[in-house]
Amino acid sequence: MLTYSQKKYLFAIYKLGQSGNIVKSADVAKIVGVSKASTVTMTQKLCENGYIIKEPYGKISLTETGIKEANSIFMKCIVIREFLHTQIGMDEKTADNDAVSIVANISEKGADKITDYILAR
Template sequence: MLTKSQKKYLFAIYLLGQDGGSVKSTSVSDFLNVSKASTVKMTQKLIEEQYIIKEPYREIRLTQKGIREANKLFTPSVILQNFLIATVGVPSDKAREASVIIASELDEETLDKLVKYSLSLAK
């Protein structure tokens, strides 16, 4: 099972890599607003657990296992992002950042309930 921190990094890699598939470590650091050292450390953990692939001096790519886990966070994140923008009035850039944090931090049951609540208000 992924830790909250691992979810956050995995999801960031997923979001950043949607266009071309691979991502620079510095892009992950910038996106999450963390140090490069933190990104290197977490990258090693995600490699060990086979969620990502990164050869020395190369970009990061998700494995199939990593894609499956990141997909679990994607839909709830999009729903929450839309909720934050439309219902709460949060600017889109802040809503995106907040939705990544929320989707990564909450346990699956709580996240599911929050998503259902968000959807019920949208009707």
């Protein structure tokens, strides 16, 4: 099971990679809001656990397992963000940040239940 921090990093790598750009540690650090040194430490852990591939001083890419996990996180964030924005009336930026925090902080089962509930409405 991924930790809160690991989920945030995977989500950041996933979002950065969607635009087709090369994902680098400095870019991930900026999105997550941490130092480059912290990013290096976390990317090493994600590499060891099979979620990403990191070339020395180079690009970061998701493995098949990383893509699956990041996509799951991303889809849950989209559902929750849209609910917070359209149904609760939050501004988009706050809804986006809160959706990521919700998905990253609760269990996978909890996030699944929340998204299932929202989608069933």
